[in-house]
Amino acid sequence: TTFKPSAGTNTLRLTSDEINGLGLKAARGNAVALALSVGQRFCLLGAYTVVVVHGSLEAYGAIFAPSTVPRPHRIFAPKCSHLPTFECVSASSTLTISPCPVPPRLQSVCAKFDAVVIVQELLLGAEGLERVLGTFDGMFRESHQEKTNGEVEDIGLRGVQMVTQQTRSLQPLTLLPSWNAVLSSLDPPPSPSSSSAAGVFLVKGPKKTGKSTFAVTLLNKLLSQYTRVAFLECDIGQSEFGPAGMVSLHILDKPVLGPAFTHPSLPFRAHFIGSTTPRSSPSHYLASVDSLFQTYRTEVQTPGLEPLADNRICEYIPLVVNTMGWVKGLGASLLESIEEIVQPTHVFELQSSTPFPSSISRASPPTTRHRVLEPFTSSLAYTAADQRSLSILSYFHSIFPDHSGTGGASAEFTQTTPDLWDTSAPLCARFPFEVDCSTAFERVVLVGCGAEDVVPEQIHTVLNGALVALVACEEGALDSHLDLASQTPSKSPFSVPYVQGGPPPSPSASTCLGLALIRAISPDTQKMHVLTPLPPSSLARCRVLVKGEVELPIWGMLDFREQEEGVLPGFEKQKMPYLQWGKSEGVGVEKRRVRRNLMRRGQM
Structure with missing residues (x-):
């Protein structure tokens, strides 16, 4: 922070x-006005909203400027991610929008400073x-040591602190100069009268090079030119807009400022792979990616939205494709197939300290603009496992x-994010949906390694306590795959339409609505207790369960x-099976080390 509050x-x-x-709601909390000059920047720790009433700010690739109707932008800045840094920029590089009304006490401040937020x-x-x-x-909180050392400063807001020094736990997001240069040199968007469509921007590179960070920054940059931007998530291990295990297509209408767990979203379309890697089902993974891209081409690219007052383009929706960090062997082949499917107009490749495999460094088609970027190290x-756990529980x-009650194209292409997070009770103490398994579902499918070995007599044991995908299928989509009548009668009292070794629903005729937790199963009553954050109106479409x-x-x-540590219901803390609290002692407690550089004699 170079801004010194006074x-x-x-x-x-x-x-x-x-x-x-100002059009905001005082009941939501206290507010302060910060006045900045060009070049000044500030970085905050906590959760807050920002509304620019004069001038313009830039953060995470997004431009924030005044509007006739103030739009609060939600910012989540915890220590587990890089903190967004807002910088005052000159008005010549911002959007052309009518200024919003300013309270009389702030009018004199606006005359003295370049921006007021x-x-x-x-x-x-x-x-x-x-x-x-x-x-x-x-x-989300400052520590006593950080406050004592002057690393944070109070600005009069609950749960919000201004970061004054960069430390190991307080790291602001500073974009690399090469990233800024590439983002500034992007081609101007096509005019409404142009015959050329919006671009397809693909981001690739090894893991831990900043792919997701650059993809979100690119997304925010495009939102300064378009009213909507589509995001195709192909990284099923580190998903940006939801839990792991799904390839998904999202439509974004506002900048993304915060780590992945702060903006879980209901997808426009999605398909459940059931794993954090496509290693066990590469064909199903590619079929899902292809199906989502065809959905983008036919339903999303030219949406027919009404124009807004900020002069951004609404006739086209560009696409950002975020790929996985598996770039060797089978992963390299999958990445090549994804490029062939989406035919990107721009490819952004993040380099690594180690050389790329030759299959990744292949030349792009002449119509593709290929840019190589330096990695962003964190x-x-x-x-990654910690972040996945946080995203799932969030x-x-x-x-x-x-x-469900809103209609029109604008509602269909609006991002759906949480209104609130309810952490007053754990998942074991929340009221579930009670579902009659014998009538609610048309099919139960198991995917992943070893799924084909589960016999029907054990299906209730496998589903108990499992995370499952709620899938909606087109009418008649399941009839052509399996014949339940040919299945050997099960001796289990729990009756569900499960066929051993059955394939997952076809991506061309299904979509994954979201995930659910089967908290309990009663084989005698054919009932199961289900927890899911999906709205009740969406649950009526779910007729298939898929467990991965x-x-x-x-x-x-x-x-x-x-x-603080938590306990399992019905168990004393020290008597819980399979869990060890505190520092472990004894033989075999250290983290297992796996060697992957050993070869068989025939591989030498």
Whole structure:
């Protein structure tokens, strides 16, 4: 932060009347106005909203400028990710939008400074996720040491601190100069009268090079030119807009500022792979990607939306394709197939310190603009598995709005994110849906390694406590695959339409609505208890359950209300099976080391 807050000069605490006069809601929390000059920047820790009332700011590739109707942008800045940094930029490089009304007390401030931004508290419950996962305890709060050392500074907002120094736990997001140069040199968008369609932008590279960071930055940059941007998520291990295990197509209408767990979204279309890698089902993975791209071409690329007052293009929707970091062997072949499917107009390749395989460095078609970028290295102390666990539990504690009553093209192409997060009770204490398995589902499918070995007599044991995908299929899509009547009669009292070794639903005739947790099964009554954040209107479309290899994290099974570490219901903490609290001791407790550089004699 180069911005130095000074009460009464460049930092003003707003009254309730001033907050309401700006079109915001004072009941949502306190707000302050920050006045900046060109070149100044600030970085905040916590959850908050920003509204620019004068001038313009830039953060994470997005441009924030005034509008006739103030639009609060939700910002989530926990310690487990890089913190967004807002910089005041000159007005010549921003959108052309009519200024919004400014309270009288701020008018004199606007005349002295280049930009004025309103920062308001944001209390949606996402900060409660640090109670659910002990690994992320304190991610939204400053520590006593950080406050004592002057690394953060209070600005008068609950749960929001200004970061004054960069430390190991407080790392602002600073885009690389080469990234800024590439983003600034993007081709201008096509005019409405042009015959050329919007571009397809593919981001690729090895893991831990910043692919997702660049893809989101590119997404934010495109949103300054288009009213909507499509995002095709092909990285099923580190998904940006939902839990792992799915390839999904999302339509974004606002900038993304925060880590993946803060913006889980209901997809426009999705297909469940059931694993964090397509290693066991590469053909199904590619068929799902191809189906989503065809959906983009036929239903999304030219949506027919009404124009907005900010002069952004609404006739076309560009596509950003985020690929996985598996770039060797089978992963390289899958990446080549994805490029052949989407035919990108722009390819952004993030290099690594180690040389790329030759299959990845192949020349792009003449019509494709290929740019090589330097990697973005991160020193955050959280692993990919930690982030996956956080995204899954954030998804199940989310409360999504129900848009079933709204119609029109604009509603269909609007991103659906949570209104709130409910962390008042663990998953084991929440009221579930009770479902009659004998009539609710037309098919139960198991995918992944070893799924074909599950006999019908054991299906209730496999589903109990499992994460499953809720899939909607077109009428008649399942009839052509399997004949349930030919299945050997099961001796189990639990009757579900399951066929051993059955294939997953065809991507061309199905879509994954979301995930659910089967918390309990009663074979005698044919009932199961299901937890899902999906709106009830979406559940009526689900007729197929698909279980894969993705499982509920251990933290999701614990009751965090009892004590900080959490306990399993019905067990004393020290008598819980398979779990060890504190530092482990003895032979075999260290992390297992797997060697992958050993070859058989025939491979030498």
